[in-house]
Amino acid sequence: MPRMFVPGPVDVADEVLQAQAAPMLPHRSKEFEAIFRRASEKSQGLFYTNYRVFLTASSGTGLQEAAIRNFVDKRVLSIVNGAFADRWYEVAVSNGKDAEKLSFEWDVPASPDRIADALKKGRFEALTIVHNETSTGLQNPAKEIAEAVRAVSPDTLIFVDAVSSLAGAKIEMDAWGLDMVLTSSQKCLALPPGLALGAVSDRAMKKAESVQNRGWYFDLLRMEKHRNKDSSPATPAMSLIYALDYQLDRILAEGLENRFARHSAMAKRVQEWAEAHDQSIYAPVGYRSQTVTTIKNDRGINVSDLNNFLKQREMRIANGYGPLKNKTFRIAHMGETQMEDIEELLKAMEEFLKKN
Numbered sequence: 001m002p003r004m005f006v007p008g009p010v011d012v013a014d015e016v017l018q019a020q021a022a023p024m025l026p027h028r029s030k031e032f033e034a035i036f037r038r039a040s041e042k043s044q045g046l047f048y049t050n051y052r053v054f055l056t057a058s059s060g061t062g063l064q065e066a067a068i069r070n071f072v073d074k075r076v077l078s079i080v081n082g083a084f085a086d087r088w089y090e091v092a093v094s095n096g097k098d099a100e101k102l103s104f105e106w107d108v109p110a111s112p113d114r115i116a117d118a119l120k121k122g123r124f125e126a127l128t129i130v131h132n133e134t135s136t137g138l139q140n141p142a143k144e145i146a147e148a149v150r151a152v153s154p155d156t157l158i159f160v161d162a163v164s165s166l167a168g169a170k171i172e173m174d175a176w177g178l179d180m181v182l183t184s185s186q187k188c189l190a191l192p193p194g195l196a197l198g199a200v201s202d203r204a205m206k207k208a209e210s211v212q213n214r215g216w217y218f219d220l221l222r223m224e225k226h227r228n229k230d231s232s233p234a235t236p237a238m239s240l241i242y243a244l245d246y247q248l249d250r251i252l253a254e255g256l257e258n259r260f261a262r263h264s265a266m267a268k269r270v271q272e273w274a275e276a277h278d279q280s281i282y283a284p285v286g287y288r289s290q291t292v293t294t295i296k297n298d299r300g301i302n303v304s305d306l307n308n309f310l311k312q313r314e315m316r317i318a319n320g321y322g323p324l325k326n327k328t329f330r331i332a333h334m335g336e337t338q339m340e341d342i343e344e345l346l347k348a349m350e351e352f353l354k355k356n
């Protein structure tokens with residue numbers, strides 16, 4: 001199997017791909033409803049939540065939009081230190097909300113104190129934050145941010161994008177007091193793209209009752225009525241839900257703590273390897289992602305040559321994102337990737353570095 005060290009879509013295990021091949025069922029049948037229910041209930045464990053988890057036929061951006069449409073009447077504060085955080089801000093603006101951006105340099109973690117100051121100055125119904133910025137390999141301190149928000153503005157809802165971290169890093173929705181946590185299927189869950197998962201608190205659902213123009217497809221109050229009957233308003237992505245149901249058993253069999261430890265050991269190995277080869281890490285110590293490492297291209301290597309070299313060995317990594325293209329490159333270590341795969345990649349990269 002070719003190995004994708006890119007931060008999504010990632011490799012999917014053959015048996016998980018095969019789980020998608022189960023025959024179709026009427027989606028409003030007892031048989032399918034049982035699968036839908038099982039997958040939703042098992043998903044709660046990934047979020048460390050007792051709240052509901054919505055499964056939507058969309059990628060993660062769909063749920064970024066759902067958060068804005070359902071739970072924000074007017075004012076939202078977007079914390080931005082990377083490309084995907086900026087996208088969430090744009091989603092809010094393009095949906096006509098009065099969104100304010102609190103920006104940090106991309107290699108600087110979002111500061112709980114500065115967020116608290118912003119909330120003291122203005123009233124915001126909600127705050128958006130990306131837990132793991134895939135564009136930079138920086139992990140924001142979501143737990144500390146949530147604590148700071150609660151202390152100064154307890155009514156502000158907290159939305160967390162965990163697209164590239166959920167199921168690879170521990171995010172305790174209920175214990176941290178988060179109101180919506182969302183993710184996509186094609187990252188740490190190691191499923192094909194096309195499904196998004198979003199856990200939502202009761203108080204956010206209550207807030208939605210007073211928000212106008214929630215739209216139709218992502219109206220989470222409508223979806224909740226159907227979810228309570230183990231169904232969805234529109235046709236669900238059935239094959240992906242078969243695969244999710246199957247993959248959740250594999251994930252739970254590995255054990256969540258073991259899975260997080262595997263991701264973090266691979267991150268440490270890649271970071272140490274880069275530093276031992278005169279390349280520094282983009283994100284500061286203490287805030288480095290455990291699912292994707294962004295390496296500064298200090299040696300000035302040609303990233304596309306490197307990738308062509310790796311592709312001959314059926315591997316590929318990712319170039320830097322947007323403005324960081326060629327200035328950095330990214331190695332993802334998420335989903336099905338094991339330490340042996342990382343060792344093989346690093347060996348091949350060493351071979352390339354010797355020749356270049």
Ligand SMILES: Cc1ncc(COP(=O)(O)O)c(C=O)c1O
Nearest residue numbers: 059060061084132134163164184
């Ligand atoms: C952190 C983060 N948020 C949001 C997205 C958008 O997710 P999707 O492509 O599933 O809509 C991505 C995609 O890479 C991401 O990495």
